[in-house]
Amino acid sequence: MFESIDALERAFRDELYVAERGLSTSTFLALKLGRPLFLEGEAGVGKTEVAKVLARALRTELIRLQCYEGLDVHQAVYEWNYSRQMLHVRLLEARGDAPKEADLFGPDFLLERPLLRAIRARGPAPPVLLVDEVDRSDEEFEAFLLEVLSDFQVTIPEIGTVRAERPPVVVVTSNRTRDVHDALKRRCLYHWIDYPSLESELAIVMAKLPDAPERLARQVTAFVQELRRAELYKRPGVAETLDWAAALLALDRRALDATVVDETLGVILKYQDDLQRVRGPFARAIHDRVQAAT
Amino acid sequence: MTDLASNLLLFGRVLRGLGLDVSPGRMRDLVVAVGHVGLARRADFRDAARCLLVHRHEDVPLFEAAFEAFWRKPAEGSTHLDLSALGEKRRFRRPRFAAPSASATASADEGPSSPSPAPVLVPVLSPSAQEVLRHKDFAEMSAEELAEVQAFVRKAAQGADAYPTRRRRPGRRPFIDVRRTLRRSQRHGGEVLTWARLERRKKPRPLVVLADISGSMERYTRVLLLFMYGLAERGAAPVEAFVFGTRLTRITRQLRGRDPERALRDVSHAVPDWSGGTRIGESFHAFNFDWGRRVLGRRPLVLVVSDGWERGDPSLLAEEAARLRRSCHRLVWLNPLLGAPDYEPLAQGMKAALRHVDDFRPVHNLASLEDLGRHLATLRGGRASSRPLPSLRSLHA
Numbered sequence: 185m186f187e188s189i190d191a192l193e194r195a196f197r198d199e200l201y202v203a204e205r206g207l208s209t210s211t212f213l214a215l216k217l218g219r220p221l222f223l224e225g226e227a228g229v230g231k232t233e234v235a236k237v238l239a240r241a242l243r244t245e246l247i248r249l250q251c252y253e254g255l256d257v258h259q260a261v262y263e264w265n266y267s268r269q270m271l272h273v274r275l276l277e278a279r280g281d282a283p284k285e286a287d288l289f290g291p292d293f294l295l296e297r298p299l300l301r302a303i304r305a306r307g308p309a310p311p312v313l314l315v316d317e318v319d320r321s322d323e324e325f326e327a328f329l330l331e332v333l334s335d336f337q338v339t340i341p342e343i344g345t346v347r348a349e350r351p352p353v354v355v356v357t358s359n360r361t362r363d364v365h366d367a368l369k370r371r372c373l374y375h376w377i378d379y380p381s382l383e384s385e386l387a388i389v390m391a392k393l394p395d396a397p398e399r400l401a402r403q404v405t406a407f408v409q410e411l412r413r414a415e416l417y418k419r420p421g422v423a424e425t426l427d428w429a430a431a432l433l434a435l436d437r438r439a440l441d442a443t444v445v446d447e448t449l450g451v452i453l454k455y456q457d458d459l460q461r462v463r464g465p466f467a468r469a470i471h472d473r474v475q476a477a478t
Numbered sequence: 479m480t481d482l483a484s485n486l487l488l489f490g491r492v493l494r495g496l497g498l499d500v501s502p503g504r505m506r507d508l509v510v511a512v513g514h515v516g517l518a519r520r521a522d523f524r525d526a527a528r529c530l531l532v533h534r535h536e537d538v539p540l541f542e543a544a545f546e547a548f549w550r551k552p553a554e555g556s557t558h559l560d561l562s563a564l565g566e567k568r569r570f571r572r573p574r575f576a577a578p579s580a581s582a583t584a585s586a587d588e589g590p591s592s593p594s595p596a597p598v599l600v601p602v603l604s605p606s607a608q609e610v611l612r613h614k615d616f617a618e619m620s621a622e623e624l625a626e627v628q629a630f631v632r633k634a635a636q637g638a639d640a641y642p643t644r645r646r647r648p649g650r651r652p653f654i655d656v657r658r659t660l661r662r663s664q665r666h667g668g669e670v671l672t673w674a675r676l677e678r679r680k681k682p683r684p685l686v687v688l689a690d691i692s693g694s695m696e697r698y699t700r701v702l703l704l705f706m707y708g709l710a711e712r713g714a715a716p717v718e719a720f721v722f723g724t725r726l727t728r729i730t731r732q733l734r735g736r737d738p739e740r741a742l743r744d745v746s747h748a749v750p751d752w753s754g755g756t757r758i759g760e761s762f763h764a765f766n767f768d769w770g771r772r773v774l775g776r777r778p779l780v781l782v783v784s785d786g787w788e789r790g791d792p793s794l795l796a797e798e799a800a801r802l803r804r805s806c807h808r809l810v811w812l813n814p815l816l817g818a819p820d821y822e823p824l825a826q827g828m829k830a831a832l833r834h835v836d837d838f839r840p841v842h843n844l845a846s847l848e849d850l851g852r853h854l855a856t857l858r859g860g861r862a863s864s865r866p867l868p869s870l871r872s873l874h875a
Contacts, residue, residue: 189515189522205521205522205525206521206525206528206529209515209522209525209526209529210525210526210529212514212515213511213514213515213526213529213530214529216510216511216514217507217510217511217514219507222533224535252644253643253644253645254643254644254645254646256645256646258657264657264660266656266657266660269660270660283664285664288660288664319775322643322645324645359771360535360771360772361771361772361775362772362773362775362776363772366499366533366534369533369534370499370501370504370533372533373529373530374529374532374533374534375528375529376535376538415767417766417767417770457801
């Protein structure tokens with residue numbers, strides 16, 4: 185555990201994650217108060233990464249639950265291993281024994297899904313539970329999650345109630361494809377991750393791609409920062425900046441030029457409307473400004 | 479510390495007064511949090527308070543402003559005064575409800591995109607008095623008649639078709655419930671005699687309403703909002719509601735209250751341009767851009783209520799309507815002018831948007847509203863069924 189916000193910031197930086205101060209403060213408090221951290225923001229700003237980095241920094245296991253519509257208890261908490269159960273029944277029959285229910289629904293046949301795994305974890309440190317893209321799940325699951333997050337216990341009819349010895353560190357992320365219910369967010373510490381400033385983003389690119397020439401990193405970052413100010417349907421995230429820099433690096437570019445910008449624009453813009461709007465004179469204008477500045 | 483604690487509590491009360499959803503539990507957490515974070519750095523304290531007290535992105539700016547005003551050195555001025563000014567500013571910005579002004583309507587008609595004069599509505603008369611009411615144009619009704627209609631509409635609002643979700647429940651087809659099958663087999667010594675089955679659970683399809691509130695549309699919009707209110711009230715379908723004139727405003731939260739009259743009043747308070755001109759294309763653009771990804775995720779049915787009198791650029795409207803249609807289940811355009819027997823969509827805005835609309839329907843009287851309810855309930859599956867543009871003549875038949 186970290187004794188101060190600065191310590192957490194240092195640990196994150198060691199794991200190549202550049203966090204703005206507000207995010208560090210929220211994460212620090214989530215750990216101190218033992219509450220889930222709810223991260224919201226546009227796609228590609230590094231929400232999921234927070235959980236991964238946190239697990240590495242805390243030297244503990246990351247347990248990930250990817251949400252989707254229709255996600256239910258059998259996918260999120262537990263399921264019985266039916267094929268094994270059936271096999272067991274046949275085996276007993278062959279030996280002339282009758283199967284007992286208590287045997288069939290014992291720990292041998294229980295398949296742990298992420299939530300149960302996080303609750304039953306017995307490692308040296310509590311695990312980090314990542315509930316990713318909770319906005320993709322439906323209201324029913326949200327209500328269930330709220331229950332689990334309030335007392336970290338689940339009930340399996342055949343076994344009984346399982347309670348966490350030490351509650352896991354929970355990170356919930358949302359892309360806001362729909363509004364998540366206030367009740368769930370109220371239970372958590374809320375932080376909105378914004379696009380990083382030019383300096384932070386440059387630091388991220390340099391940290392993640394140490395091989396990239398500084399001039400290229402600067403130009404790519406400045407270009408994306410400018411592009412985010414344009415009216416686009418899908419603004420490029422930090423993930424796109426990193427992809428683009430990596431792509432240019434793979435093409436052996438040491439600096440941006442207008443042609444390569446047009447050719448590789450698809451790495452950062454994913455909508456046809458946006459591509460059409462930006463490709464050509466618009467991109468050239470940004471490129472010229474970036475060239476002049478760096 | 480007691481000083482700090484009481485200040486924290488006061489701060490919490492100020493935030494609640496500004497409309498933030500601050501629970502007492504979070505206030506207690508904040509006191510603990512301050513112990514962890516310390517007060518050495520003001521920004522850290524602010525971040526700590528924000529992550530505990532705010533849980534909606536749209537509330538962040540209000541929180542920051544309140545924080546700046548509340549936690550500052552007393553020497554800079556009276557804190558109390560600044561805070562009341564903050565509330566004052568908010569109240570001031572809230573526009574009053576204005577009756578449709580003649581000038582706004584007139585200027586809308588003079589816009590470059592509306593070359594032909596607005597068609598005159600012709601009410602259809604029927605023998606019985608009730609029938610008269612059913613077929614009377616909302617615009618021609620007296621206040622009492624309108625009240626009667628509104629009460630009816632609120633009760634009668636019907637949801638759209640149900641759509642199959644990915645969640646399952648015990649049923650007849652098409653999945654096998656292994657767990658139940660196995661449990662049942664225990665009764666027969668482990669022999670599987672019957673398969674337990676699962677089917678997809680169905681849910682009412684979400685609705686998104688984009689309602690025009692420019693001068694000429696106000697009456698229809700009021701009735702339609704009540705229709706939506708009725709839907710939301712009975713949980714018949716999740717409803718997201720937006721109104722637009724020159725700007726787009728989301729009114730979903732306002733429609734969630736108990737009392738419809740109050741809801742409508744709240745709406746008129748929240749909307750900056752009730753009964754102004756109309757910029758449909760720009761409003762659609764704002765919707766696609768700011769809200770599309772947040773409310774179109776479940777592929778809802780989108781209802782647009784507008785007469786299509788566009789003051790802005792018709793080509794922008796066409797482009798944005800096309801985009802909107804690509805990301806929803808079905809785009810239904812409700813136009814009260816369609817109730818007039820000789821109406822043709824000649825206004826450039828309407829013409830431009832019509833190519834990208836799945837259904838084009840009248841919504842000028844009770845009968846048409848009933849038809850709409852029936853139509854929504856019978857929609858099934860994709861949009862192929864009634865994709866071709868309805869012939870306008872056939873709609874009046």
